Amino acid sequence: MSRLDDELKVAFQRREPSADFAARVLARLDEAPIALAPPSFWQRLTAWFAVPQWRLATAGAMALLLVALGFIVLRAQRATGVDQITPALTAAAGHAASRTSDEKDGLRTTVAPNAPVNLTVATRRAPAHHHSAVVAKHAQPSAEAEAAKEKVLFALQITNDALNDVQRAISDDHSTNERPEPVQNR
Amino acid sequence: MVGWEGTTTLEEATEARIEQALARSVTGDQLAFAEIVRQHQGMVFSLAYHFLRDRWLAEELAQEVFLNLHQNLSAIQSSAHLTFWLRKVTAHRSIDQTRRQKVRPQVSLDDVPEPVAPHAEEDFLMSETLRRLVETLPDKARMVVVLRYQEDLQPAEIAEVLDMPVNTVKSHLRRSLAMLREKLSRSVGEARA
Amino acid sequence: MKSLTATLIKITLAGLLLAATAGAQDAHIQMSQLDRFNDMADKVISVDVGESLIRLAMSALNPNRSPNEAKIKDILSGLKGVYVKRFEFDKEGAYTAADVEYIRSQFNGPGWEHIANVRSKREGSYDVVMMYEGSIVKGLGVLAAEPRALTVVNVIGAIDLAKLRDLEGNFGIPKFGIEQMPGVTVQDNRKDKPAQDAKKPQDEQKKPQ
Numbered sequence: 001m002s003r004l005d006d007e008l009k010v011a012f013q014r015r016e017p018s019a020d021f022a023a024r025v026l027a028r029l030d031e032a033p034i035a036l037a038p039p040s041f042w043q044r045l046t047a048w049f050a051v052p053q054w055r056l057a058t059a060g061a062m063a064l065l066l067v068a069l070g071f072i073v074l075r076a077q078r079a080t081g082v083d084q085i086t087p088a089l090t091a092a093a094g095h096a097a098s099r100t101s102d103e104k105d106g107l108r109t110t111v112a113p114n115a116p117v118n119l120t121v122a123t124r125r126a127p128a129h130h131h132s133a134v135v136a137k138h139a140q141p142s143a144e145a146e147a148a149k150e151k152v153l154f155a156l157q158i159t160n161d162a163l164n165d166v167q168r169a170i171s172d173d174h175s176t177n178e179r180p181e182p183v184q185n186r
Numbered sequence: 187m188v189g190w191e192g193t194t195t196l197e198e199a200t201e202a203r204i205e206q207a208l209a210r211s212v213t214g215d216q217l218a219f220a221e222i223v224r225q226h227q228g229m230v231f232s233l234a235y236h237f238l239r240d241r242w243l244a245e246e247l248a249q250e251v252f253l254n255l256h257q258n259l260s261a262i263q264s265s266a267h268l269t270f271w272l273r274k275v276t277a278h279r280s281i282d283q284t285r286r287q288k289v290r291p292q293v294s295l296d297d298v299p300e301p302v303a304p305h306a307e308e309d310f311l312m313s314e315t316l317r318r319l320v321e322t323l324p325d326k327a328r329m330v331v332v333l334r335y336q337e338d339l340q341p342a343e344i345a346e347v348l349d350m351p352v353n354t355v356k357s358h359l360r361r362s363l364a365m366l367r368e369k370l371s372r373s374v375g376e377a378r379a
Numbered sequence: 380m381k382s383l384t385a386t387l388i389k390i391t392l393a394g395l396l397l398a399a400t401a402g403a404q405d406a407h408i409q410m411s412q413l414d415r416f417n418d419m420a421d422k423v424i425s426v427d428v429g430e431s432l433i434r435l436a437m438s439a440l441n442p443n444r445s446p447n448e449a450k451i452k453d454i455l456s457g458l459k460g461v462y463v464k465r466f467e468f469d470k471e472g473a474y475t476a477a478d479v480e481y482i483r484s485q486f487n488g489p490g491w492e493h494i495a496n497v498r499s500k501r502e503g504s505y506d507v508v509m510m511y512e513g514s515i516v517k518g519l520g521v522l523a524a525e526p527r528a529l530t531v532v533n534v535i536g537a538i539d540l541a542k543l544r545d546l547e548g549n550f551g552i553p554k555f556g557i558e559q560m561p562g563v564t565v566q567d568n569r570k571d572k573p574a575q576d577a578k579k580p581q582d583e584q585k586k587p588q
Contacts, residue, residue: 004367005335011313012320012336017231017245022223025252026216059386145439152436153451155426155461159532160543162521163311166505169497170310310495310507311540318511370541 200225204265212259219259223252226269229337230276236332237280239321247283251276273337274347281325319366326350327358334359406490406510406518408533410464412481416529419473420466428461430536450546457516457537465530479504479524482531486520 204225210218230251235244254275255262262268320331326348333344341359345352417423428436433455442449466474486493486508495507503525510518519540521532 004363004370007309007312008316008320008331008335008366009338010309011316012232012236012332014228014232014336015235016228017248021227021231021245021248022220025223025249026220028249028253029216029219029256055383056386059383142439145435148432148436149439151426152428152433152455152461155428155463156451156454156543156546158424158426158463158465158530159461159519159521159534160546162523162530162532163507163540163544165523165525166495166497166507166521167310169499169502169505170495311544314494314509315541 201265204268208259208262208265208268211256219256222255222268226272227252229269230272232336233273233276233332234280236317236320236336237277237329238283239317243283247279248276251279270347273333277329277333277347281329284325315370316366319369320362323362323365327362330355330358331362406520406533406535407460408462408482408485408520408531410462410482410531410533413464413466413478413529413531416466416474416478419468421469422465422467424463424465426461426463430459433458433460447546450542454539454542454546457539458534459536460534462533462535463531465528467528469527471526473527474524474529478529479522482520482522486522490517491520 204222207218207221207225211222227248231244231248234247234251235241238244238247251272255268255272258271262271320328323331329348330344333339333347334341339347341352341355344350345355348355437452437455440448440452440455442452468474483506485491486506490510491508492511493506493508495505497505503523505524506520506522508520509516510520516537516539518536519532519534519538521530523530
C-alpha cells in the first residue's frame with residue numbers, strides 16, 4: 001500500500017460521537033414519532049406552480065448577475081485608475097497609507113513614504129524601458145523590505161514552532177498512556 | 187483462547203452478542219438496542235462526519251440512522267447484514283444531506299459536542315489537509331473514498347453499499363487518488379507525495 | 380410588471396446585503412487583554428505583521444535566488460496578517476483559566492473549526508482552529524497554554540500549513556537579532572529581577588532560532 005493510502009487510513013480513522021450519544025438516541029425513541037410522509041411528486045409539482053417561484057428564481061439570478069458585473073466593472077476601473085495617478089498624488093497617498101499601516105503594524109522605524117508605492121507603480125506600468133529599473137529594484141531590496149522580511153519570517157517561525165508543540169503534545173500524551181482530558185462543554 | 191476446541195474468537199463472540207441483542211431488540215428490549223447503538227455508533231458517526239465535515243450534523247444524522255434502524259429491526263437478518271444496512275443508510279443519507287443543503291439551526295454552546303481529538307499517531311496537519319482535499323470531491327467520489335479508507339471496503343463492497351457499478355467505484359477511486367497525489371505534491375513537494 | 384420590478388429590487392438589495400456580510404466572519408483574534416502580562420512575564424514576545432508589511436517583505440524575496448525564497452514568497456502570497464503573543468513566566472500559575480478562556484471563547488466563535496485539541500496534565504493545553512471559506516483557508520488560530528508559557532498565534536489569510544511545515548529549518552536566522560527587529564517587541568524582564576533559580580524554564584528550549 002502506498003504512503004498516501006496509509007495517510008488516508010489514518011486521516012479517516014473512526015471517531016466516537018459524544019459520550020452520551022446512545023442515551024440521546026434512546027431518549028428520542030421515547031418521543032412520540034411524528035411520521036410525515038414526504039410530499040409526492042405531484043404535490044411538489046403543484047406547489048412549485050402555486051407561487052411564482054420561477055419568477056423569483058429568474059429575478060434572483062438576474063440580480064446576482066448584475067452584482068457580479070458591478071464588481072467586475074469596479075475592479076477594472078480601479079486597475080486603470082492606479083496607472084493614471086500623478087506622482088504627486090502618489091506620494092501623498094503613499095505617505096498617508098504607509099503612516100496608517102505603520103501605526104497598525106507597530107513599526108518603530110519610519111518607512112520611506114514613497115518606497116512601497118513606487119515599487120507598486122513601477123511593477124504595474126512595467127513597459128520595456130522600465131524593465132531595467134524593476135530588475136534593479138528587485139536585485140537590491142530596500143533595507144525596510146529586508147527588515148520586513150526578517151520580521152515576517154520570525155512570525156512564521158513561531159507559528160511553525162507552536163504547531164510542532166501541538167503535534168508533540170499529541171504524540172507524547174498518547175505514548176505515556178495519559179488520556180487527554182475531555183474538553184468541557186460550555 | 188485460540189486453538190482450543192469449543193472456544194470462539196473475539197470477533198465471533200462479538201457477532202454472537204450482536205445477534206442476541208438484535209433478537210432482543212425486536213421484542214422491544216431497549217437495553218439491547220442501546221448495546222447495538224454503542225457497538226456501531228463509531229462507524230455510523232464517522233461515516234457521516236468524514237463526509238459532512240460537520241460534527242453537529244453528523245451526530246444528528248447518526249441519531250436518525252439509528253432511529254430508522256429501530257423501525258426496521260425486523261428486517262435485519264444478521265450481524266453482518268446490520269453492518270451493511272447501517273453503512274448503506276448512512277452513506278445515502280449523508281449524500282442526501284448535502285443535496286438538501288439544510289440550514290444549520292442555531293444551537294447554544296451547551297449543545298455543541300466536544301471537538302474531535304486527534305489520534306496519537308496522526309500527523310494532524312497532514313490528516314486535516316487530506317480531509318479538506320477529499321471534501322472538495324464530488325459527493326459520490328467522496329463517499330467512495332471515505333468507505334474505502336475508513337471501513338477498508340473493497341470496490342465490490344463499496345459498489346453494493348452505494349448501488350453503483352464496480353467499475354464506476356474503481357474509476358472514482360482512481361481519479362480521486364490521482365487528484366490527491368497531484369495536489370499534495372504541488373503543496374509539499376515530491377518528497378511527501 | 381410592477382410586482383416583478385419590486386421583487387427584483389428587493390432581491391438585489393438582499394443580494395448586496397448578503398455580499399457585504401458574507402465576508403463578515405472575521406479571522407482576527409483579539410489579544411489585547413493579554414497585555415496585562417507585559418510587566419508580569421519574564422519574557423514577552425509580541426509580533427504584529429499586517430498586510431502592508433507582508434507585501435513589503437515579499438518585495439525582498441527573489442524566487443530566482445533560491446527555491447527557499449520561492450517557497451516563502453508562495454506562502455506569503457496568501458497571507459493578510461500574522462500576530463503572535465508569547466509570554467514566558469518564571470513559575471506556574473501565572474495566568475488563570477479565565478485568561479485562557481478569553482482566547483478559547485473566540486476560537487468557539489462563528490466560522491472557526493477546531494482541528495486539534497489536546498489537554499495534558501503535564502504539557503498543558505493546546506488548541507488549533509482554522510477558518511475556511513469553502514475549501515480556502517481564511518485564518519488560523521493556535522493557543523498553547525503551557526505551565527510556564529502562554530502563546531497565541533493568529534494568522535489571517537490563506538496559509539498553507541503543509542508548505543509552512545515544509546520550510547522548517549529554512550526560515551533563516553534573523554540578521555539583526557530579534558531584539559533589533561522593528562515592530563517586534565521582545566521584553567526580557569528577568570534582567571530587572573534578582574537572580575533566581577539558575578535552571579532555565581523548559582519553554583526556552585522551544586525558542587525560535
